[in-house]
Amino acid sequence: MSNSEMSLKLEEIPVSEILPLLFKVSHFLQQEFEYELSLYDLQKQLTGSRIRVLLEISEAGSLRMNELASRLGIKARTVTQFIDVLEAENYIKRLPDPIDRRATIIELSEEVKPIIKKIDKASKSILDKFMNLLTEKEQSELKKILLKLYFLGSQDKK
Numbered sequence: 001m002s003n004s005e006m007s008l009k010l011e012e013i014p015v016s017e018i019l020p021l022l023f024k025v026s027h028f029l030q031q032e033f034e035y036e037l038s039l040y041d042l043q044k045q046l047t048g049s050r051i052r053v054l055l056e057i058s059e060a061g062s063l064r065m066n067e068l069a070s071r072l073g074i075k076a077r078t079v080t081q082f083i084d085v086l087e088a089e090n091y092i093k094r095l096p097d098p099i100d101r102r103a104t105i106i107e108l109s110e111e112v113k114p115i116i117k118k119i120d121k122a123s124k125s126i127l128d129k130f131m132n133l134l135t136e137k138e139q140s141e142l143k144k145i146l147l148k149l150y151f152l153g154s155q156d157k158k
Helices: 003-012 015-039 048-060 065-072 076-088 110-131 136-156
Strands: 062-064 092-096 104-108
Touching: 015 048, 015 110, 048 062, 048 065, 048 076, 048 104, 048 110, 062 065, 065 076, 065 104, 076 092, 104 110
Parallel strands: none
Antiparallel strands: 062 104, 092 104
């Protein structure tokens, strides 16, 4: 299908079909991510939710459990459940907060750092695959739209 044919098809999509289309795209991307993880033999070890937790910790370097809950947009007790499992699997470690004795700092363990590199490679592979289907202008538009939707959606929660 040419770009002009696709543009015509896109204009025919009613607004009511946008959300189901977003769900389909999200599901397809999740399947592609799981396939990429399988190439590194990681899909059995880690769920998408656990990966998200690990990537947040990786990005931050170290952070408190309540900060992690806030960044993920989930309840503190849910974070505790994730951390309990990830700690049992030796993916993260808990450290006492030197400033606040009641708080706990979370960091990645050394054992999980090679896994994070594999996750990053899988993510990059998918990103390259799909972004290469778009022109530079479309890539820029997609980034702007996704950031706008994310920002506006996250503001509604506050």
